[in-house]
Amino acid sequence: MSSTGKTTPDAATPPPLETLGLVVAYEDDPPLLENLSFRAEAGEILGILGPSGCGKSSLLRRLVGLEIPRAGEVKLFGEEIFASPAALARARQKFGIMYQSGALFGDLNLLANVSLPLVEFSSMPPAAIEASATLKLDLVGLRGFERHLPSAISGGMRKRAAIARALALEPKLMFLDEPSAGLDPITAGDLDELIVTLARNLEITFVVITHELRSIHRIVDRAILLDRGARGIAAEGTPQFLALESPSPAAKAFFLRDA
Amino acid sequence: MARPKGYFTIAGPDREGLVRLAGTLNALTAPRRLLPPKLLKKAPPNLHADLSGLASLDLNGATYLLTLRESLRAQGFTLVYLGLPPRLIPIWNLAKENLLGEPSAPPPAPLGFFASVGKGLFAFAGDLRDQVSFLGEIISHLGGLILRPWTGRWGSVLNVANGSVVDALPVTCLVAFLVGLILAFQSAMLMQGFGVDIFVADLVGISIIRELGTLLTAIVLTGRSGSAFSSELASMKSNAEIDAFVTMGLSPGRDLALPRILALTLATPALTVLADLAGLLGGNLVMMSIGHPFRVFWDELALHVDLSDMATGLFKSLVFGFTVGVIGCQRGLYAAHGPSAVGEATTRGVVTNILAIAILDSLFAVLFYVLNW
Ligand SMILES: Nc1ncnc2c1ncn2[C@@H]1O[C@H](COP(=O)(O)OP(=O)(O)O)[C@@H](O)[C@H]1O
Numbered sequence: 001m002s003s004t005g006k007t008t009p010d011a012a013t014p015p016p017l018e019t020l021g022l023v024v025a026y027e028d029d030p031p032l033l034e035n036l037s038f039r040a041e042a043g044e045i046l047g048i049l050g051p052s053g054c055g056k057s058s059l060l061r062r063l064v065g066l067e068i069p070r071a072g073e074v075k076l077f078g079e080e081i082f083a084s085p086a087a088l089a090r091a092r093q094k095f096g097i098m099y100q101s102g103a104l105f106g107d108l109n110l111l112a113n114v115s116l117p118l119v120e121f122s123s124m125p126p127a128a129i130e131a132s133a134t135l136k137l138d139l140v141g142l143r144g145f146e147r148h149l150p151s152a153i154s155g156g157m158r159k160r161a162a163i164a165r166a167l168a169l170e171p172k173l174m175f176l177d178e179p180s181a182g183l184d185p186i187t188a189g190d191l192d193e194l195i196v197t198l199a200r201n202l203e204i205t206f207v208v209i210t211h212e213l214r215s216i217h218r219i220v221d222r223a224i225l226l227d228r229g230a231r232g233i234a235a236e237g238t239p240q241f242l243a244l245e246s247p248s249p250a251a252k253a254f255f256l257r258d259a
Numbered sequence: 260m261a262r263p264k265g266y267f268t269i270a271g272p273d274r275e276g277l278v279r280l281a282g283t284l285n286a287l288t289a290p291r292r293l294l295p296p297k298l299l300k301k302a303p304p305n306l307h308a309d310l311s312g313l314a315s316l317d318l319n320g321a322t323y324l325l326t327l328r329e330s331l332r333a334q335g336f337t338l339v340y341l342g343l344p345p346r347l348i349p350i351w352n353l354a355k356e357n358l359l360g361e362p363s364a365p366p367p368a369p370l371g372f373f374a375s376v377g378k379g380l381f382a383f384a385g386d387l388r389d390q391v392s393f394l395g396e397i398i399s400h401l402g403g404l405i406l407r408p409w410t411g412r413w414g415s416v417l418n419v420a421n422g423s424v425v426d427a428l429p430v431t432c433l434v435a436f437l438v439g440l441i442l443a444f445q446s447a448m449l450m451q452g453f454g455v456d457i458f459v460a461d462l463v464g465i466s467i468i469r470e471l472g473t474l475l476t477a478i479v480l481t482g483r484s485g486s487a488f489s490s491e492l493a494s495m496k497s498n499a500e501i502d503a504f505v506t507m508g509l510s511p512g513r514d515l516a517l518p519r520i521l522a523l524t525l526a527t528p529a530l531t532v533l534a535d536l537a538g539l540l541g542g543n544l545v546m547m548s549i550g551h552p553f554r555v556f557w558d559e560l561a562l563h564v565d566l567s568d569m570a571t572g573l574f575k576s577l578v579f580g581f582t583v584g585v586i587g588c589q590r591g592l593y594a595a596h597g598p599s600a601v602g603e604a605t606t607r608g609v610v611t612n613i614l615a616i617a618i619l620d621s622l623f624a625v626l627f628y629v630l631n632w
C-alpha cells in the first residue's frame with residue numbers, strides 16, 4: 001500500500017467493502033432500497049448520503065451483519081459475510097463501528113470501554129492492553145478522561161470515545177453512523193479532522209453515514225447519494241461533482257438545501 | 260489485511276541475547292509473553308530484539324513491544340530493539356510518544372474492610388437524612404395544602420388514586436383470598452382435632468382484619484404503585500425534566516410527589532377493605548367446606564371482632580399508603596445520574612418500602628399492645 005493511503009483498485013486485492021444487488025427491506029413492507037451495488041476502495045473515505053429516513057442506518061445494519069438483507073451480497077475484504085455463521089464471525093473481527101448513539105457501555109469507564117475488545121479478543125498482557133487503550137483515547141483527544149464514566153462527559157466526547165473503542169483492534173475498515181449529527185460546528189470540525197487523520201495515518205477505510213454538508217465537503221473522498229424515491233443510489237461521485245455538476249435532481253435537492 | 264490473524268514468530272534468545280521477531284504483530288497475533296519464564300532464566304541480562312523481519316505492525320503491536328520492554332526492565336533485563344523497517348517508524352513513533360506522555364491517574368485503591376464498612380454506614384446515614392428531609396418537605400407541603408386546599412392538584416390525585424385502586428384490585432384481592440383460604444385451611448386441620456373449628460372464623464377474621472389484609476395490600480402497592488413512582492420520577496430526572504420543572508418555578512415535591520403520595524394514602528384504606536373482604540371470603544369457603552353454613556362464619560366474627568380491630572387495620576393502612584408513596588417518590592427524585600439510575604432507584608424503592616412496612620408494623624404491634632387496643 002502506498003504511503004498516501006490511496007491505491008488504485010486492482011483485481012488482486014479485493015476492496016474492503018463491496019455490495020452486490022443488496023435489497024434493504026423490513027418484513028413485508030416494500031423495500032427501502034433496492035439493487036444496491038457499490039464498493040469502498042482501500043484507504044478512501046466513502047460517504048453514504050441521503051435525507052433522514054431514507055434508510056441509511058438500515059443499510060448499515062445489513063453491511064455489518066446485524067440483519068440479513070432480503071437479497072444481495074455484502075463482501076468485506078472479498079468474503080461474503082452471510083455465507084456461513086463462521087464467515088459472519090470472521091467478518092466481525094474485520095471492522096470497527098460507531099453507532100449513531102455512541103452505544104458506550106454505561107457502567108464502564110472510558111478506558112474499560114476501549115479495552116474491552118482487546119481484553120476479549122487479543123492475547124496481549126494487561127499492561128499492554130491498558131497502554132494501548134490509553135493511546136486510542138489519546139488519539140481522539142480524550143487523554144485525562146480514562147476514568148470517567150460515559151455519563152460524565154459531553155455528547156461530542158462520547159462520540160469520540162466510541163470511535164476510540166471502534167479503533168481498539170485497529171481494523172482496516174470503520175463504519176461511522178452520523179458522527180457529527182447533533183454536535184456544534186467546532187466539535188464537529190474536530191471530529192472531521194480526527195477522521196481524516198486516522199484515515200491517512202493508519203490507512204483505515206472509512207464508510208461514513210452523514211447528511212451534514214460541511215462535514216461531507218471536509219472529509220468525504222467519494223459518495224453515494226441514496227434517495228427514497230429512487231429506492232437506491234440516485235447519484236455517485238466526489239462531493240464537488242455531486243454538488244456542482246451532477247444532473248440528478250436528488251443531488252441538487254440534497255446539496256442546495258440551504259445554500 | 261483481509262486476514263487479521265497473520266503469523267508472528269519469535270526465535271531466540273541465542274547466547275548473545277538476540278531475539279528475532281518476524282511476521283505480523285497486532286492485537287490478535289501478539290503472544291501473552293514474549294519470552295516464557297523458562298527461557299528468560301537462561302537469558303543474559305542484555306537482550307536485543309531484531310525487528311527487521313516484521314511485515315506489519317500496528318499501534319497495538321507497537322504498544323505491546325514498548326510495554327514489554329518496561330516490564331522486562333522491572334525484572335532486571337535491558338531490551339534494545341533493532342532494525343525496525345523504515346515504513347513502520349511512523350507507527351512506532353506514534354505509540355512511543357503516547358507512552359512517554361503524562362501517565363494517567365492511577366485507579367482509586369480498593370477500600371480496606373473498615374473503610375468500606377465506614378463508607379457503607381456513611382452512605383446509609385446520608386440516605387436516612389435524605390429520607391427524613393424529604394418527609395419534612397412533604398409534610399410542609401401537606402400543611403400548605405390543608406391551609407389552601409384549592410391549590411391542590413386534585414385532578415392528578417384522582418387519576419393516580421383511580422389507577423392504583425382499579426389496577427391493583429384484582430391482584431390484591433386474589434392474593435388476600437388465597438391467604439385467607441390457606442390460613443383457614445391450616446388452622447382448621449388443627450382445630451378440628453379439638454372440636455373447636457368454629458374458632459377458625461375468629462382466627463382468620465382477626466388476622467386478616469388487623470394484620471394480613473393491610474400488609475398484603477401495602478406490599479402489592481409497593482410493587483405496583485411505589486415502584487412506578489420511583490421509575491417515573493427517576494426517568495424524569497435523568498431526562499432533565501425535573502430540572503425543567505424547577506426552572507419553571509414549580510416544585511417537584513409539591514407538584515409531582517405530593518399528588519402521588521396523597522392518592523396512595525387515600526387509596527390504600529379503600530383497597531384494604533376490599534382485600535379484607537376477599538380474605539374473609541377465602542376463610543368462609545374453608546369453613547363451608549368443613550360443614551358450617553355460610554352465616555356461621557359471619558355470626559362468629561360479629562361476636563368477637565369489634566370496631567377497634569377494624570380501626571387499627573385501617574389506621575395502619577393509611578400510614579402504610581403514605582409511607583409507600585413517600586419512599587417511592589423519594590427514591591425517584593433522589594435518583595443518581597447515569598443510565599442505570601432508573602432501575603437502581605426502582606429496586607431501592609421497593610426494598611426500602613418492604614423494610615419500612617415490616618418495621619412500622621412491628622412498632623404498631625407493640626404500640627397497640629401497650630395501648631391495649
Ligand atoms: N426495525 C424496523 N422495523 C421497521 N421499520 C424500520 C425499522 N427501523 C427503521 N425502520 C424504518 O426505515 C426507514 C429508514 O430508517 P433509517 O434507516 O433509520 O433511516 P436513516 O438512518 O436514513 O435516517 C424509516 O422509515 C423507519 O421508520
Ligand SMILES: [Mg+2]
Pocket residue numbers: 056057058100178
Ligand atoms: Mg440513521
